[in-house]
Amino acid sequence: MPSSAMKKSIWALVIAAVLAVAVVVCLPILASTQIVRDSVAQQLSAWSGYRVRLDDAPQIRVWPSFSAVLNDVVLSDWNDDGAAAVMEAERVEVDLSALAALRGKVVFTKIRLVRPVLRLDDTDGMMRVPSIPNWGRLAQSVEVARELLAADPAAPDKTALPSDSFATVEVEDGRVITLSGASRPPLLSGFTGTFNWPALNRAATLSARGIWHGESITVDASTEEPLLLLAGGKTALSLTVKSAPLTLSFKGEADLVGGAFVNGTLESSAPSLQRVLEWTLLEDWPGSTIKPAKLRSTIIGDAKRIKFETAEFSLGDSNATGVFDVAFTDQRPTISGTLAFNALDLGTLLKTLAPEPDAPTQAAAAPWAHDLNFDLRLSATQATAGSVSMTDVAATAQVRDGLVSLDISDATAFGGMLQLGIRLDNVEGRDHAELRIAAENIDGGLMGEKLHFTAFMPKAKGSFSVFLKGHGETLNQILETSDGSISANFGKGSIVGLNLETFREHNDKGSFFPLQDIADGELPIEGADLKATLAGGIAWIDTAEARLSTGEKITIGGLVPFAGRGIALSGSILPPGPPSGEETAAEESSAGQGPRETFFVGGSWNAPFIAPFLIE
Known part of the structure; x- marks a missing residue:
C-alpha cells in the first residue's frame, strides 16, 4: 500500500491541478467582465493621476500569461479638455497577476508601451512634463518621501517610505515631442527601453536606447532610492550614456529636483570635439577637425554652478589638470578656471575658440562666442603654435559677449621672452581683429628659421614689438585695413x-x-x-x-x-x-x-x- 508520505504528495498534486483548472476556468469569466476595461483604466489613472481613455475594447489573453492588450490609449489632463494629450500609445500590453485577479483585484506585473508619444511643455525654454497631477498614487508617494526629507534631510526614515509594488515598464519605438513642435522633428525618436522598479521602496534601473539629434544613443541608469530622488533628496545615482560622438558616465549622488545637486565622478570621451559641438548645438562647426577630447573629474554643484575638481583633461596630445567651474547665473553659461598642461597646442586652442570660416561669407567668430562665456587661465610646460615651440607658458583665454581673446602673458621662445595677445570681435555685424606681440632678447636667426622667413631677418639677438588692428573675415582683409605700429632692435x-x-x-x-x-x-x-x-x-x-x-x-x-x-x-x-x-x-x-x-x-x-x- 502507498505510504503516508506518498499519499500526501498525491493529494498535493491533485489540489494543485484543481487550482490550475480553476484559474484557467475562472480567468476568462473574470476577464469577460469589466475588470479589464474599467479596472485597468482605473489603475493606470490611479498611478499616473491623468485621465485615461481607451478608444478600443481590450483583447484578453489567458495563456501563457494573463494579460490584456489595450489599443489607442490616451493620457490627458483632467482639467483641460482642449489641451493635447500628455501621452498617446498605439498599443499598451499589460501583464496582470492571476492570483490577484481571482481575488477581484488588478495588479500590474509588466506594462509594455508600443509606439507611445510623450509631449513635453517647452513654453519657458525648459523641457518638462506638463501639469503633473498631485493626486496620483506615484505623486502621493513622492509627497510622503518629501515630508520625510523635510523632517530629517540628512537621514530620512526610509522604513516609512511607501512599499507598493510597481510594474516593470517597457517601451517600444517611442517618441518625445514638444507641445509647440508640430512641425519640428522629435526631440527623441526610436526610444526603446526597460524601466525596472519592483517596489517604491526598492532600487530602480533604466536601460534604454533611442535617436537624439540624429545619432543613436544608449542610456543605462540605476539608483538605490528612486522615490527619494524624485522627492528632491540626495541619493546614489549611476548613469552611463553611449553614442558615436560621445561617451559619458557619472557615479555619485544626485538631487534632480528644484535647485538640483550632483556630487560624484564624471568621465567622458569623444573621438572629435568638433563632432560633439555640432551634435549638441545642432549647427555646422567651421574650420578643420578639432582633435579628440577626454575628461575625468570630481564634480560638485547645483543648477547655478557646477565645480570640476581635480580635473584631468586632454585635447589631442595635450593633457591638463586643474580646477574649473560652469556657472549658469547669467544669460550665457560661463566656464572659468585654471588648467595646467604638459603640452598645449595653441593653434588648436584658437581654432576651438574661433574656428576659421570655410567660406568667405561665414563669420570667423565661434558660434559659442555668442552662446557661452569662457575665462580660463592656462599654463604649459611646453606649447606649440604651428612650427613655433615655447616653454613655461602662462596664458589666458576668454570669450565674453562675443569677444574672443587669447593672451600669452609670459613664454620662453627663440631663446628669449615672448608675449602675445589676440582679440577677435564683431561690432555691428563687422568682424574686427587685434594683434599684439612683444619679444625681448630673442634669437632672430632661430625665429626666422622656425617661421620660414630667413630673408632679411637679422641673425642676432634683439627685441621687437608689433601692434595692429583691422577688420575683415580673413587675414588678408585684416592686414589690408590694419592700423598700428612695428618696432625692432637687433644687436x-x-x-x-x-x-x-x-x-x-x-x-x-x-x-x-x-x-x-x-x-x-x-x-x-x-x-x-x-x-x-x-x-x-x-x-x-x-x-x-x-x-x-x-x-x-x-x-x-x-x-x-x-x-x-x-x-x-x-x-x-x-x-x-x-x-x-x-x-x-x-x-x-x-x-x-x-x-x-x-x-x-x-x-x-x-x-x-x-x-x-x-x-x-
Missing part, C-alpha cells in the same frame, strides 16, 4: 639675403636688377633698428637702418602697402661715421660729402627689384 650679427659686394657691382652698372641677384650672401652688422607706422593697410617706414661692421650705415624709407603686395622704398648707404668725440666736425664733413650710394626698391613682395643711383 651684432648678420642679415641673410644681402651680398653688399654683388650689390655694388650691379650698382656700378647703373641699371635696375632683381633683388634675388644679391641674395646669395650675409651682411655683417653691428646692429639694426626699425620703426614703422601702419595706417589703412600701408606700412610707412619711419626708421630702418643697419649699422655695418665697416662703419657704414644702410638706411631705408618709404611705404609697403598690404593690398596688392607692392613695394616703394628708397635707401642710402652712408659712409663710416667719425671716431668717438669727433661728432661735430664729422657731421659738418658728412653734410658736405652726402650719401655714398642711393637706391630704389620697387616691384612686388614676390619679385622686388632695385634701381641704384651712383653719387660721386
Whole structure:
C-alpha cells in the first residue's frame, strides 16, 4: 500500500491541478467582465493621476500569461479638455497577476508601451512634463518621501517610505515631442527601453536606447532610492550614456529636483570635439577637425554652478589638470578656471575658440562666442603654435559677449621672452581683429628659421614689438585695413639675403636688377633698428637702418602697402661715421660729402627689384 508520505504528495498534486483548472476556468469569466476595461483604466489613472481613455475594447489573453492588450490609449489632463494629450500609445500590453485577479483585484506585473508619444511643455525654454497631477498614487508617494526629507534631510526614515509594488515598464519605438513642435522633428525618436522598479521602496534601473539629434544613443541608469530622488533628496545615482560622438558616465549622488545637486565622478570621451559641438548645438562647426577630447573629474554643484575638481583633461596630445567651474547665473553659461598642461597646442586652442570660416561669407567668430562665456587661465610646460615651440607658458583665454581673446602673458621662445595677445570681435555685424606681440632678447636667426622667413631677418639677438588692428573675415582683409605700429632692435650679427659686394657691382652698372641677384650672401652688422607706422593697410617706414661692421650705415624709407603686395622704398648707404668725440666736425664733413650710394626698391613682395643711383 502507498505510504503516508506518498499519499500526501498525491493529494498535493491533485489540489494543485484543481487550482490550475480553476484559474484557467475562472480567468476568462473574470476577464469577460469589466475588470479589464474599467479596472485597468482605473489603475493606470490611479498611478499616473491623468485621465485615461481607451478608444478600443481590450483583447484578453489567458495563456501563457494573463494579460490584456489595450489599443489607442490616451493620457490627458483632467482639467483641460482642449489641451493635447500628455501621452498617446498605439498599443499598451499589460501583464496582470492571476492570483490577484481571482481575488477581484488588478495588479500590474509588466506594462509594455508600443509606439507611445510623450509631449513635453517647452513654453519657458525648459523641457518638462506638463501639469503633473498631485493626486496620483506615484505623486502621493513622492509627497510622503518629501515630508520625510523635510523632517530629517540628512537621514530620512526610509522604513516609512511607501512599499507598493510597481510594474516593470517597457517601451517600444517611442517618441518625445514638444507641445509647440508640430512641425519640428522629435526631440527623441526610436526610444526603446526597460524601466525596472519592483517596489517604491526598492532600487530602480533604466536601460534604454533611442535617436537624439540624429545619432543613436544608449542610456543605462540605476539608483538605490528612486522615490527619494524624485522627492528632491540626495541619493546614489549611476548613469552611463553611449553614442558615436560621445561617451559619458557619472557615479555619485544626485538631487534632480528644484535647485538640483550632483556630487560624484564624471568621465567622458569623444573621438572629435568638433563632432560633439555640432551634435549638441545642432549647427555646422567651421574650420578643420578639432582633435579628440577626454575628461575625468570630481564634480560638485547645483543648477547655478557646477565645480570640476581635480580635473584631468586632454585635447589631442595635450593633457591638463586643474580646477574649473560652469556657472549658469547669467544669460550665457560661463566656464572659468585654471588648467595646467604638459603640452598645449595653441593653434588648436584658437581654432576651438574661433574656428576659421570655410567660406568667405561665414563669420570667423565661434558660434559659442555668442552662446557661452569662457575665462580660463592656462599654463604649459611646453606649447606649440604651428612650427613655433615655447616653454613655461602662462596664458589666458576668454570669450565674453562675443569677444574672443587669447593672451600669452609670459613664454620662453627663440631663446628669449615672448608675449602675445589676440582679440577677435564683431561690432555691428563687422568682424574686427587685434594683434599684439612683444619679444625681448630673442634669437632672430632661430625665429626666422622656425617661421620660414630667413630673408632679411637679422641673425642676432634683439627685441621687437608689433601692434595692429583691422577688420575683415580673413587675414588678408585684416592686414589690408590694419592700423598700428612695428618696432625692432637687433644687436651684432648678420642679415641673410644681402651680398653688399654683388650689390655694388650691379650698382656700378647703373641699371635696375632683381633683388634675388644679391641674395646669395650675409651682411655683417653691428646692429639694426626699425620703426614703422601702419595706417589703412600701408606700412610707412619711419626708421630702418643697419649699422655695418665697416662703419657704414644702410638706411631705408618709404611705404609697403598690404593690398596688392607692392613695394616703394628708397635707401642710402652712408659712409663710416667719425671716431668717438669727433661728432661735430664729422657731421659738418658728412653734410658736405652726402650719401655714398642711393637706391630704389620697387616691384612686388614676390619679385622686388632695385634701381641704384651712383653719387660721386
